[in-house]
Ligand SMILES: NC(=O)C1=CN([C@@H]2O[C@H](COP(=O)(O)OP(=O)(O)OC[C@H]3O[C@@H](n4cnc5c(N)ncnc54)[C@H](O)[C@@H]3O)[C@@H](O)[C@H]2O)C=CC1
């Protein structure tokens with residue numbers, strides 16, 4: 484909205500009360516008591532749950548943050564119009580009818596083919612629908628999180644959005660150390676996020692590939708190898724834990740975004756390289772399931788197996804792309820009877836998703852022993 488330069492931000496509306504929107508908004512509300520933060524969502528049930536004491540998702544410390552800020556400067560609402568209303572005291576059209584272009588853009592953007600294209604697509608949609616006196620600016624604002632913020636990037640379209648960047652930076656500066664607040668051009672920022680996640684995914688994938696093949700066969704201890712390898716400061720000790728393969732809503736999506744981008748840029752060899760990270764990750768999960776079958780005398784038919792943990796990583800109830808899903812599907816496919824326990828997972832929703840994805844999956848699992 485048209486305002487004098489560097490006017491501090493006083494109101495923030497977050498669209499989507501999910502894994503990203505709520506923790507981000509709760510942190511902003513807690514660190515910036517002078518900013519009024521409203522999280523809106525199309526799901527009335529979700530909004531009601533956030534307004535109750537039975538929150539729909541678990542994140543360590545999140546409920547405490549919400550209880551400190553909800554009703555003070557953090558609000559959850561289904562009212563998509565109020566918080567997005569064009570009520571700038573500075574621009575033309577102040578106090579007039581609600582400006583719904585932001586919402587419309589949010590709805591249309593769900594069809595955008597690649598994360599990398601989102602800033603351009605959102606700018607085009609918003610600009611095409613602007614009312615007189617209202618000016619939208621699109622910033623790219625990826626976060627790099629690992630318990631504590633590793634880094635925050637605020638960036639604007641070149642020659643546009645610099646004022647908006649200057650207004651957003653002070654919000655994050657309340658808790659992100661100055662040297663970790665980086666501003667750069669929008670395309671560098673988008674690519675940084677994709678490449679960071681792709682490289683982390685590649686690393687986790689490599690760490691997971693290492694153990695059973697080499698460890699079991701040679702008698703090496705996987706954690707000792709990780710310790711020795713990670714002691715080299717060029718490699719570093721973090722993100723070397725072997726697992727069933729990486730999961731979660733971010734890694735696979737971002738690697739595949741990078742694959743798509745490489746294909747669009749006519750770099751098929753580079754695309755195949757990154758695609759192999761996902762292929763190997765998938766293989767790792769099937770291999771783990773197959774090892775269970777082999778260890779149970781080559782059949783799990785009718786056998787009762789306990790699965791402890793279903794989320795994609797510890798300390799979350801998030802099951803999206805969880806490696807446990809593929810392992811369980813493989814075992815079910817082989818006739819096993821599973822009993823799954825995870826104290827953080829909300830079973831009604833997750834089970835429904837799991838059962839639906841199982842029934843509706845258009846990619847049948849490869850039969851045991853064949854290449855994934
Ligand atoms: N999970 C993560 O760590 C990251 C996610 N992202 C991106 O952030 C976005 C949100 O991700 P999550 O929070 O994980 O998803 P989520 O599924 O937990 O939350 C999305 C929320 O948006 C709501 N919603 C959908 N369409 C809406 C609309 N038109 N108007 C209002 N609300 C609407 C849904 O009801 C849902 O509550 C996605 O685009 C994701 O790719 C980006 C970086 C990291």
Ligand SMILES: O=C(O)[C@H]1O[C@H](OP(=O)(O)OP(=O)(O)OC[C@H]2O[C@@H](n3ccc(=O)[nH]c3=O)[C@H](O)[C@@H]2O)[C@H](O)[C@@H](O)[C@@H]1O
Nearest residue numbers: 626627628629687722723724726728729730731733795796
């Ligand atoms: O894009 C995002 O917003 C976030 O995506 C990832 O975070 P996340 O997917 O939540 O979780 P991670 O801790 O990175 O774990 C991802 C997967 O890799 C696996 N992993 C991780 C580390 C490791 O050593 N080995 C390993 O298999 C985990 O078990 C999990 O399944 C990045 O780590 C964050 O920096 C980034 O902000």
